[in-house]
Amino acid sequence: MCGIFGMFDCKDAARMNYLGLYALQHRGEESTGIAVTNTKTIKSSRAMGLVCDTFDEKTIRSLKGNTAVGHVRYSTTGSSNLRNTQPFVVHHKMGDIAIAHNGNLTNTYTLRGTMEANGSIFQSTMDSEIIAHLITCSRAKGHKSRVISAIQRLEGAFSLVLLVDGLMVGARDPHGFRPLCLGKLGGSYVLASETCALDLVKAAYVRDIEPGEVVFIGKNKFESVKPMRPAKKAMCIFELIYFSRPDSNIFGTNVYETRKRLGVNMAKESKIDCDLVMPVPDSGVYAAIGYAQESGLPFEMGMIRNHYVGRTFIQPSQNTRDFRVRVKLNPIKDSLKGKRVVVIEDSIVRGTTSKARVKTLREAGAKEIHMCVSCPPIISPCFYGIDFPTKKELIANNRSIEWIRDYIGLDSLHYLSLDGMLDAMELPREDFCTACFTGKYPTKLPAKITKSMLE
Numbered sequence: 001m002c003g004i005f006g007m008f009d010c011k012d013a014a015r016m017n018y019l020g021l022y023a024l025q026h027r028g029e030e031s032t033g034i035a036v037t038n039t040k041t042i043k044s045s046r047a048m049g050l051v052c053d054t055f056d057e058k059t060i061r062s063l064k065g066n067t068a069v070g071h072v073r074y075s076t077t078g079s080s081n082l083r084n085t086q087p088f089v090v091h092h093k094m095g096d097i098a099i100a101h102n103g104n105l106t107n108t109y110t111l112r113g114t115m116e117a118n119g120s121i122f123q124s125t126m127d128s129e130i131i132a133h134l135i136t137c138s139r140a141k142g143h144k145s146r147v148i149s150a151i152q153r154l155e156g157a158f159s160l161v162l163l164v165d166g167l168m169v170g171a172r173d174p175h176g177f178r179p180l181c182l183g184k185l186g187g188s189y190v191l192a193s194e195t196c197a198l199d200l201v202k203a204a205y206v207r208d209i210e211p212g213e214v215v216f217i218g219k220n221k222f223e224s225v226k227p228m229r230p231a232k233k234a235m236c237i238f239e240l241i242y243f244s245r246p247d248s249n250i251f252g253t254n255v256y257e258t259r260k261r262l263g264v265n266m267a268k269e270s271k272i273d274c275d276l277v278m279p280v281p282d283s284g285v286y287a288a289i290g291y292a293q294e295s296g297l298p299f300e301m302g303m304i305r306n307h308y309v310g311r312t313f314i315q316p317s318q319n320t321r322d323f324r325v326r327v328k329l330n331p332i333k334d335s336l337k338g339k340r341v342v343v344i345e346d347s348i349v350r351g352t353t354s355k356a357r358v359k360t361l362r363e364a365g366a367k368e369i370h371m372c373v374s375c376p377p378i379i380s381p382c383f384y385g386i387d388f389p390t391k392k393e394l395i396a397n398n399r400s401i402e403w404i405r406d407y408i409g410l411d412s413l414h415y416l417s418l419d420g421m422l423d424a425m426e427l428p429r430e431d432f433c434t435a436c437f438t439g440k441y442p443t444k445l446p447a448k449i450t451k452s453m454l455e
């Protein structure tokens with residue numbers, strides 16, 4: 001996953017990008033970058049780390065220009081290091097190009113193999129670098145045609161924000177896997193992964209970039225084209241279940257309200273006789289609100305999250321396996337002692353974290369622990385930009401719910417059904433990708449596709 005942001009023709013483009021990326025931090029914590037342009041040259045600053053750690057006043061001031069694109073990264077193709085940070089910037093006789101990409105291409109291996117066989121040299125191990133090569137190698141006339149011909153060759157998931165020839169370009173793959181929205185602030189156009197970024201810069205939401213649409217934004221010009229072969233929509237349902245911020249609207253629907261509806265449907269499907277309902281904070285909170293409203297059970301927090309646990313957290317020297325879980329979430333013993341609790345989780349991937357949390361709740365005195373998960377079992381990996389582990393590591397792959405219940409140490413375990421999940425969406429069910437729950441992928445997949453395939 002990644003977050004992308006772009007702002008065309010505004011006074012302090014780099015600063016506005018900084019703010020936009022701040023709002024999108026949850027989409028990627030590994031690295032941050034901003035590329036800014038005034039005319040045909042592009043200047044960029046990219047570093048490993050969070051937005052607040054990588055950009056200071058001096059760096060922002062050094063990025064002069066009235067149009068900028070930015071990126072926060074969560075690696076899904078290519079490891080997490082400085083050469084794999086974005087926006088990816090190339091210098092070419094046709095002019096500088098900057099690329100910020102969210103999603104995972106599925107024809108990376110073939111495209112890169114062909115390019116390398118023809119002498120191309122790559123600087124990174126990201127799929128996104130291929131886009132730069134496709135643009136510069138295109139025989140089409142003019143920048144717009146080159147961008148279009150490059151995008152036409154991509155397969156898989158991509159939401160893109162580019163700088164090329166003084167234009168800001170936004171594009172979304174024909175399936176619409178990842179979100180991308182368009183906003184306006186005065187005369188300036190804004191592109192962002194989620195509407196929460198528009199809110200922070202006080203831009204008004206205009207509309208989503210449609211699946212298969214490419215927009216070219218220039219001085220007093222806004223051009224929209226649909227140059228890709230139409231495809232069945234396959235918007236990532238996991239964005240609504242877990243990934244996007246609850247205060248965002250994505251795919252034209254509100255994330256917070258959707259998660260509450262998931263909780264309502266869970267309560268309808270799993271009638272559990274208990275004393276209270278509690279979320280696994282923070283991501284389980286919204287479904288738990290819906291569950292409590294529908295079931296009539298009191299809503300309690302049950303566990304409090306420590307917001308100051310960073311990635312550099314040092315474990316105690318005596319290695320206690322669940323220490324990282326305990327330092328992040330601490331149970332409220334007085335609320336839990338002797339109680340029968342329903343715990344709301346947004347998803348279970350490997351199951352190890354859930355197991356450690358349940359152990360903590362038992363130690364805090366909970367009498368019965370029942371878990372409701374606001375999506376069906378995850379049985380297959382994602383090839384479109386969410387970093388799930390391999391099929392073998394997914395706990396629900398080839399294992400029964402009873403086996404998982406026993407492993408996690410629960411009194412009962414309930415997953416929301418596929419129908420219950422899809423019914424909670426305000427959009428037609430056939431417009432979503434649900435491949436990680438069903439194993440039915442909406443695109444062809446190559447034999448070789450792993451995060452480290454280009455390493």
Ligand code: SF4
Pocket residue numbers: 177235236237238239381382383384385386433434435436437
């Ligand atoms: S496989 Fe799952 S996580 Fe990946 S795009 Fe489809 S719904 Fe989203």
